[in-house]
Amino acid sequence: MSEFAELKFRDKVYQLPVVIGTENEIAVDISKLRAQSGLITLDDGYGNTGSCISEITYIDGDKGILRYRGYPIEELAEKSSFVETAYMVMLGELPTNSQLAEFRAKLAEHEFLHESLRHHFEGFSSDAHPMAILSAMINAMGCFQPAMIEPEDDDHFLDSAARLISKVRTIAAAAYKQSIGHPMIYPRSDLPYTSNFLHMMFSKPNNRYEPTPEVVKALNQFLILHADHEQNCSTSTVRMVGSSQANLYASISSGVCALWGHLHGGANQAVIQMLLEIHESGMSVDQFIEKVKNKDANMRLMGFGHRVYKNYDPRARYLKSACDSVLQNLGVKSPLLDIARELEERALNDSYFVERKLYPNVDFYSGIILRAIGIPLNMFTVMFAIGRIPGWIAHWRENHLNPNGRIHRPRQVYNGQTVRSYIPMEER
Numbered sequence: 001m002s003e004f005a006e007l008k009f010r011d012k013v014y015q016l017p018v019v020i021g022t023e024n025e026i027a028v029d030i031s032k033l034r035a036q037s038g039l040i041t042l043d044d045g046y047g048n049t050g051s052c053i054s055e056i057t058y059i060d061g062d063k064g065i066l067r068y069r070g071y072p073i074e075e076l077a078e079k080s081s082f083v084e085t086a087y088m089v090m091l092g093e094l095p096t097n098s099q100l101a102e103f104r105a106k107l108a109e110h111e112f113l114h115e116s117l118r119h120h121f122e123g124f125s126s127d128a129h130p131m132a133i134l135s136a137m138i139n140a141m142g143c144f145q146p147a148m149i150e151p152e153d154d155d156h157f158l159d160s161a162a163r164l165i166s167k168v169r170t171i172a173a174a175a176y177k178q179s180i181g182h183p184m185i186y187p188r189s190d191l192p193y194t195s196n197f198l199h200m201m202f203s204k205p206n207n208r209y210e211p212t213p214e215v216v217k218a219l220n221q222f223l224i225l226h227a228d229h230e231q232n233c234s235t236s237t238v239r240m241v242g243s244s245q246a247n248l249y250a251s252i253s254s255g256v257c258a259l260w261g262h263l264h265g266g267a268n269q270a271v272i273q274m275l276l277e278i279h280e281s282g283m284s285v286d287q288f289i290e291k292v293k294n295k296d297a298n299m300r301l302m303g304f305g306h307r308v309y310k311n312y313d314p315r316a317r318y319l320k321s322a323c324d325s326v327l328q329n330l331g332v333k334s335p336l337l338d339i340a341r342e343l344e345e346r347a348l349n350d351s352y353f354v355e356r357k358l359y360p361n362v363d364f365y366s367g368i369i370l371r372a373i374g375i376p377l378n379m380f381t382v383m384f385a386i387g388r389i390p391g392w393i394a395h396w397r398e399n400h401l402n403p404n405g406r407i408h409r410p411r412q413v414y415n416g417q418t419v420r421s422y423i424p425m426e427e428r
Contacts (some may be wrong), residue, residue: 009037023058040411047307050231051408052239056089056394057230064311068228069093077318082223083107083193086390089227090161090397091154104193106162111187111196113170114144121178130382133175134168135256141167142249149248151400160248161393168389169193172382173200179378194220197386202374211373214329218322218369225315225362226384228391230308234258234265235388235395242396243408255392256385265381265388268363271303272371272380275336285342293352303340303364304347305356315362323365323372332372340368 003018005028014037017029027050034040043049058067066073068089076085087095087103124133150156174184185200194216202209237258242251259265278288291297306313344360347353370380
């Protein structure tokens with residue numbers, strides 16, 4: 001039996017269908033509200049608005065649960081690879097051995113940049129931000145695949161997805177090399193996805209970089225944990241741009257731009273900057289905590305709290321142990337990690353933060369891992385983007401395959417001037 005919610009306005013009652021998801025999430029369908037009543041809803045920032053029905057990712061922020069296609073994030077981070085997880089996120093099921101081998105072969109096939117595309121790097125200044133380069137280069141990639149991507153054809157779609165997932169790491173590494181004045185390092189088809197990226201980042205023509213297994217594992221886990229996160233700002237941007245029937249590359253490029261913001265993908269960089277500020281200032285953690293609690297001090301505790309999670313972010317819990325493993329393996333004694341651990345301990349036992357449900361989020365430890373590996377600060381958000389590409393692709397495809405899909409067009413409540421007459425220049 002169908003359920004309905006009732007909305008009463010000016011002596012009229014409107015019945016609104018209730019939609020229940022597979023995890024018993026309950027939503028009121030207001031898609032016909034304006035047509036029936038002339039009313040729209042107002043939800044600044046879309047905090048209480050479901051923009052779509054999706055099969056990709058499930059989050060329970062109160063319980064600290066994150067699952068891709070039903071698979072708990074903890075199991076994927078421990079047992080899967082980024083390539084396998086990417087395949088599953090995009091196509092819905094874990095690949096068979098032959099399917100995974102085929103996908104890896106496609107990644108190897110598409111890892112090189114077209115020479116004309118490679119020369120695009122010469123047009124950027126040496127101090128151009130890597131996120132600006134990444135967005136522009138992804139958009140330009142669309143010019144080298146003029147044929148329309150067919151999201152309904154698994155083989156054609158997978159080839160296009162592999163092209164993007166493979167080349168994005170080549171673009172990212174090349175952007176870094178240009179920023180430091182080093183020659184671009186070509187990819188190696190004999191290396192797995194993550195190792196190949198590290199090779200392109202840190203090898204030199206006369207000195208090959210060989211990452212330790214612990215570093216490869218930690219970066220692999222980092223990418224898995226960032227592969228998707230439901231309807232966040234950048235993913236919603238990809239879906240909105242894609243709703244206009246924009247191609248895959250243009251849509252993903254828009255997601256990169258949204259992720260660039262310091263309130264979104266730039267937060268892991270802000271955590272490191274906060275830890276450096278505490279370390280270099282000589283202030284104690286207790287002193288910093290008190291400044292955060294003092295509103296007049298205008299000090300924020302970065303890496304704590306989340307728009308969705310009102311519990312410990314499951315990704316942060318996992319990255320904390322990965323951080324310990326990497327630093328121990330590399331023999332790195334990081335004062336920033338010591339400060340981070342003390343901050344976490346103080347905040348989790350301080351009623352000010354507990355009452356506000358401010359727990360560590362994924363950015364709190366991810367930046368320390370990236371820093372230990374040798375990833376420069378301005379590349380942190382790029383690393384986030386590399387991990388998030390499979391999720392963006394999955395949402396773009398899901399949007400395109402929706403038979404009831406329409407171009408996204410939010411409404412607004414106008415609060416400006418009412419009608420008035422034009423005033424000639426001489427009378428102003």
